[in-house]
Amino acid sequence: MTRYLRALAFAALACLPALACQAGDGRLLATGGAGQIEGAAGGGLVPWAVLAGYGTDDQQGGAAFVTAVRTDDYGLDVIGAAWSWNNRIELSIARQTFSLDTLRDTLSLPTARFRQDVLGAKLRLRGDLVYGRGPQISLGVQAKRQLDFHVPSLVGARDDDGIDVYLSASRLMLAAAGGRNLLLNGTLRATRANQTGLLGFGGDRRSDYSVVAEGSAAVLLDPRWAVGIEYRQKPDNLGFAREDDWRDVFVAWFPNKRVAVVGAWADLGDVATLQRQRGGYLSVQASF
Template sequence: MNRPTGCVCWLGLLLLSASLVHAQSGRLVATGGASMIEGGSGGGIVPWSTIAGYSSEGEWGGAAFLTRVDSGDYRLDSRGLAVGWGNRLELSLTDQRFELPTLASALSLPTDRFRQRILGAKLRLYGDLIYDDWPQISLGVQHKTQRDFLVPSLVGARDDSDIDVYLAASRLWLGGVAGRNLLTNLTLRSTRANQTGLLGFGGDRKHSRSLVAEASVALLLDRHWAVGAEYRQKPDNLGFAGEDDWRDVFVAWFPNKTISVVAAWADLGSIASLDGQEAWYVSIQLSR
């Protein structure tokens, strides 16, 4: 499938999901989160304990998204769907396309893009985002398959697929800062992924799993606008190029429960031997 046709098909899925997934919920706007680059509910680079969509007990909800991250040297297009049931269970499917024209030209690589598919599941184990004294806690898994493994294998990656497991704790503090709502999130992840799996899993430097921490904070300026920041630790498995932690600052717009738009600036550090990768990030989500 060529890129224009693929984009049209995914936009069609976005519109279809918004019209077919049914959930009449009294949940607050933005409590379904945005869509992270690996799919499922969260911030841009960090999963939250929230469940995609606005479903309440006994209801179905969901979300679909398109995201682009562009540093000039690299570009990531991520698109996916997530379905939530009863504000309890989330299932997601995400396709990613990672383009590296600068590196491919400089090193005469046999390909200038990598693809990855991610199947995700998340279960809310305990608590409520707003109304409990303790944070809402969810357990998530992401099965990742790197679909263009030749180059990652040549630079030391050991496997073309693996599973990330994470535990996320989130809390929305009503009137937490100067009368404005504040969301905080902490995630612990067990992973072997190189650059989230886009460069395979495990490596010549380290093959075993790493336990890494991720965090998000978002201040809701009013019912429709939020600003925040995120931080994500990364493993460092490959000898040919170090892998740095990621961080971003973002602004999010939630005009209603159907659509949200997130724009961000991200500091991605060194990626595949190219240092100082700073990128802009835009994501559009439709949800019910």
């Protein structure tokens, strides 16, 4: 399975330059979003209804990204890619590596990292981000597999794989915030994931699906710069440690339609018994 996922990732990255000749110039700058930590187009923590790249209704598009998050005791590194067709369907892939050196030393764990692979698909159901009366609405699915399941199983996780299903609504309102463009996004997610799946799926406290809410808001200061906030509600499945909601404050820079850079200050709350996990987030994306 892991070799298959790696092959897909390399194939996606290799194909992205070829898609550049097909990607559209009609969508507004920044409307492709950034690479979300599970591979979908959106913000850093939350998927949006937008699709990756800048392809319009008769074009293809795509994006590849790398992300690093560093808190006091943990690190998360993500590499991913996404491809969209006719601004209707998005396919994505991501590999997450979660470093936990402090927890390993404290609890004498046999590993210092957890890895997870995520395959995603998103379908635009209706609407447009900018035009028309209603928001753009998309239905997404993320199939996840945790690759280092021994420790999560010992603390109560039930499964090493799971599927998240989410529904996102996004709208870019022109000149709505003091003359500047305002982006709003709301997402509902059905999930069994512990810490997005990095600690497995289901637990001794709760094993069935939870419906959680996620949201983003951003103001475009000008066509190239945006500031915003995100919030991601989390289920609480494991008895050994409470799982807190996530939030961040971000700044995004879109120098052109090929590059996006996002910096953020993230607050992940308590993670696996270690308290107040806060720190920096940096993501760089190439779009086609």
